[in-house]
Amino acid sequence: MxxxxxxxxxxxxxxxxxxxPDPDFLFLSKAHARAFSVLEYGLMTHAPLTMLTGEVGMGKTMLLQALLRNIDEDITLGLVSNAQGDRGDLLRWVLNALDVALPQDTDYVSLFQHFQNFVVQEYAAGRHVVLIIDEAQNLGSEMLEELRMLTNINSGKDELLQIILAGQPELRTLIAQPQLRQFAQRVTATYHLNPFSxxxxxxxxxxxxxxxxxxxxxxxxxxxxxxxxxxxxxxxxxxxxxxxxxxxxxxxxxxxxxxxxxxxxxxDGLILKPAPPLLVLTERVDTSEKAAE
Structure with missing residues (x-):
């Protein structure tokens, strides 16, 4: 009121x-304009993996929504947010986002086969599947590696699946792990949003x-x-x-x-800020010979 x-x-x-987030209020700072260009570039070139990162509240979801407003009609879109679990859970999240109905007790092999069939059928119909994963920092190494495996589905020369990841800075740290080097190599375009000047x-x-x-x-x-x-x-x-x-x-x-x-x-205390880290004081122990005496 x-x-x-x-x-x-x-x-x-x-x-x-x-x-x-309301795209009607979209404000493109220099950094946001560059980030938006990277997202558009990823879509236009059918990049297998595109990544956008930034602190909480930096406007990543707003940029994604603005991108979706201009998406081509020949794109089949799936949007996943806050996915958690193992690789089987991830496939269920993905198939649900793409409106592919499945029995509850479907095993992993069947899940993957349904997904592959769907992507191939969309390609045969002249459509391209784009999967957007928001809050992707919640995905563990296993789920990220599963995403990479999904991008291996291709027609011989065309990428049939494109994935756009958006997440907090921890996502970059996660992908930098040695076990995810193959995933990192598949990231074609990436941009990190810094706070406003x-x-x-x-x-x-x-x-x-x-x-x-x-x-x-x-x-x-x-x-x-x-x-x-x-x-x-x-x-x-x-x-x-x-x-x-x-x-x-x-x-x-x-x-x-x-x-x-x-x-x-x-x-008046209406704005809450994270508490500063606690200062831990430890007693200094002198181990010198003089102290021993």
Whole structure:
């Protein structure tokens, strides 16, 4: 209700800083534009494996949704998110995403055969299968190796299956393991999204304000600078701070969000941050000969 009230107060058509990924609000910083180009390149070249990584809240899912808006009609798409388990579980996730119905007790060999038949049939019908795995850092080494094996299905000269992986930075660490070197070699294109610069954050905030009918100046430059610092350049954290700052401003009857409002909501403890690592103190033991005496 408070958010709806601030939208009316500022004359916005809707909330400019909702946390839900919405391609209508897509903002392409230089890094995001490059990441999007890498995803498009992967699709266009039928790359077997394309990978996008970045911290939580960096907009990876938003980019994927924007990519799906422009996908060709001859592509059969499957979207898997938060898949976990063993290789048999992975195949069930994949087949479910592709709307391939199977009995519950189907064994692994039958699962693989159903998948292979489906991919080949789609190719024969002039279609190309694309599988998008979101939150791919949750996959273990076994499941990633299974994905690589799936990309081995081909027609002799054409790749019949293309996989796009999106995940947190741990995904890069996982793939760097020696046992996954064959997987890493099949990754044709990869991009890592870093947090916004201060200029990016300012442009991002103004862009979202203007998308809902604002002027872009409803949040002052000083407040934007403070928000960028507190959010550490992470878009989702920027959204949280801006959304609450607009609520605070509207409740006080202000038409502009200044730095004092941002300070106030931070003092009120409305933004949770990860606790710093604990400092462990250990007693130093002197093992020298002098100490022994």
């Amino acid at each position: 408070a958010a709806e009230l601030y939208s009316a107060h500022f004359g916005f058509s809707e909330r400019p800083f909702s946390l839900s 201060r200029a990016d954050s300012a442009a991002y905030i103004r862009h979202r304000l203007q998308q809902v009918g604002g002027t872009g100046d409803e949040i002052t430059a000083a407040a934007i600078s403070h928000i960028h610092h507190e959010a550490e350049g992470i878009p989702r954290s920027i959204n949280k701070l801006c959304d609450l700052a607009l609520v605070y401003a509207a409740s006080a009857g202000n038409t502009v969000v200044g730095k004092p409002i941002v300070n106030e909501l931070i003092r």
